[in-house]
Amino acid sequence: GAGVSQSPRYKVAKRGQDVALRCDPISGHVSLFWYQQALGQGPEFLTYFQNEAQLDKSGLPSDRFFAERPEGSVSTLKIQRTQQEDSAVYLCASSPGGLYGYTFGSGTRLTVV
């Protein structure tokens, strides 16, 4: 597609519910990143994929967070047993790799009630 597409745009989850957030990167982009942006703060790194390989997951805040990119294109960020502190905008970005700026999606705003 022309840009990075994320779905859903908005998600309200009850505390304890599992959620799955989807990211469709730009076709052919090798690198894919997930960021979490709390209200009033800059994005914070969660995890990074190069093709289907998850090369860095050091930013995932707990073992309730899980990300996958099985075929090296679409990625899913899953949050199990959501907590209120998980409420944030989750941004996905992709890049062709190398010294290129990343293109961000519009994000998914998750609200846990």
Added chain:
Amino acid sequence: EDKVVQSPLSLVVHEGDTVTLNCSYEVTNFRSLLWYKQEKKAPTFLFMLTSSGIEKKSGRLSSILDKKELFSILNITATQTGDSAIYLCAVDNYGQNFVFGPGTRLSVLP
């Protein structure tokens, strides 16, 4: 720990004013510094800076990097209400991710 600091955190100006946004950083392995404009949810790319002293310019926006003093500035001249946004500074630290600053929230009043 890698860190990016932006100042001011918030700024209110009137149309026609010129603003300067600051970004300083401490990272282990610097590769590039990027500026993004975030209006609603998706940060949009403005500039990538890799070399000191070379100004990047796009219309009323310009930016420059000082790798010795570890900072960058983003200038916006003749501001317009459409410039109202959060301006994010990020550093690519070869760590396969970006380190973002907290952003500067710019409000341009008519």
